[in-house]
Amino acid sequence: MDVEVAEWVEKLRLAGYKVTRQRRVVLEVIAAVGMHLTPTEVYERARVNCPDLGLTTVYRTLDILSGLGLVRRVHLKDGCHSFASAGQGHCHHLICEGCGDVVEFEGGDLSPLINRVAQSTGFVIREHWLELFGTCPACQNKL
Amino acid sequence: MDVEVAEWVEKLRLAGYKVTRQRRVVLEVIAAVGMHLTPTEVYERARVNCPDLGLTTVYRTLDILSGLGLVRRVHLKDGCHSFASAGQGHCHHLICEGCGDVVEFEGGDLSPLINRVAQSTGFVIREHWLELFGTCPACQNKL
DNA sequence: ATATAATTGAAAAATATTTTCAATTACAGG
DNA sequence: CCTGTAATTGAAAATATTTTTCAATTATAT
Numbered sequence: 001m002d003v004e005v006a007e008w009v010e011k012l013r014l015a016g017y018k019v020t021r022q023r024r025v026v027l028e029v030i031a032a033v034g035m036h037l038t039p040t041e042v043y044e045r046a047r048v049n050c051p052d053l054g055l056t057t058v059y060r061t062l063d064i065l066s067g068l069g070l071v072r073r074v075h076l077k078d079g080c081h082s083f084a085s086a087g088q089g090h091c092h093h094l095i096c097e098g099c100g101d102v103v104e105f106e107g108g109d110l111s112p113l114i115n116r117v118a119q120s121t122g123f124v125i126r127e128h129w130l131e132l133f134g135t136c137p138a139c140q141n142k143l
Numbered sequence: 144m145d146v147e148v149a150e151w152v153e154k155l156r157l158a159g160y161k162v163t164r165q166r167r168v169v170l171e172v173i174a175a176v177g178m179h180l181t182p183t184e185v186y187e188r189a190r191v192n193c194p195d196l197g198l199t200t201v202y203r204t205l206d207i208l209s210g211l212g213l214v215r216r217v218h219l220k221d222g223c224h225s226f227a228s229a230g231q232g233h234c235h236h237l238i239c240e241g242c243g244d245v246v247e248f249e250g251g252d253l254s255p256l257i258n259r260v261a262q263s264t265g266f267v268i269r270e271h272w273l274e275l276f277g278t279c280p281a282c283q284n285k286l
Numbered sequence: 287a288t289a290t291a292a293t294t295g296a297a298a299a300a301t302a303t304t305t306t307c308a309a310t311t312a313c314a315g316g
Numbered sequence: 317c318c319t320g321t322a323a324t325t326g327a328a329a330a331t332a333t334t335t336t337t338c339a340a341t342t343a344t345a346t
């Protein structure tokens with residue numbers, strides 16, 4: 001079990017959730033795979049190690065994990081059904097349009113932009129999302 | 144018919160689509176309402192002026208409009224079923240969490256950040272997408 | 287070991303989206 | 317203005333996605 005899974009298990013426990021076999025296997029799949037996965041894809045992969053897992057539980061576990069900020073929905077042009085690990089700190093997702101690979105990056109400082117927009121619109125801005133799309137080194141070589 | 148609708152109609156025509164009563168009414172709803180709407184919400188509002196409109200046509204029209212870049216999906220925490228006008232140029236969405244109001248803003252220059260990420264990951268970055276969330280002036284006053 | 291409250295999977299229900307297809311309609315060309 | 321034709325339409329069916337319900341199971345505090 002790698003470090004990320006151990007940390008996630010600990011956070012689940014601290015938040016008052018039971019650490020079940022099913023939750024553990026869902027965690028392991030998402031931590032092990034560096035790409036975005038739909039609930040059904042998580043389900044299929046997780047069932048290799050836990051054949052009695054139900055799709056309902058995958059949905060429920062993804063809900064919990066995103067509530068805890070451990071996992072985040074990946075927003076793609078044609079829909080937003082996929083999830084990926086959300087990493088530590090304030091990270092954003094860089095997504096390969098070829099293979100679905102997801103890399104996290106530090107957001108840099110967007111506050112000048114955000115302050116400018118807050119100023120000109122009168123909004124109080126609470127949160128922001130940034131996603132980058134492109135082609136990973138491996139997929140560049142395939143062309 | 145306001146300017147935005149007239150422009151959109153022209154772009155539809157130029158792209159080779161027929162300008163039907165149904166498409167026009169969908170356009171009008173989205174242009175008139177400064178907030179994000181689900182296909183069903185568009186459908187309900189559009190039917191006021193066009194009672195024989197079908198939901199299927201709303202889905203199809205939203206597909207076309209987002210293909211032409213006139214409308215963009217709005218990505219919210221709990222799902223991505225809503226659409227809003229995409230405005231001119233390279234704009235992003237600022238969304239009020241209170242009332243669903245959507246304001247467009249110029250993206251500013253993200254290229255330093257994007258270049259840095261491209262450099263450190265080896266990705267070719269083709270596109271980016273930024274969304275801000277907060278509270279609009281009207282909703283601030285309601286508190 | 288036990289009690290108990292959380293969690294589970296299956297099935298059903300609810301919701302969202304796409305496909306199919308015959309009827310209708312926009313509009314180019316006369 | 318008519319006409320022909322290909323695009324477009326709505327309704328219904330099909331598919332996909334997500335949530336709810338509920339009885340059985342299970343993690344874990346004691």
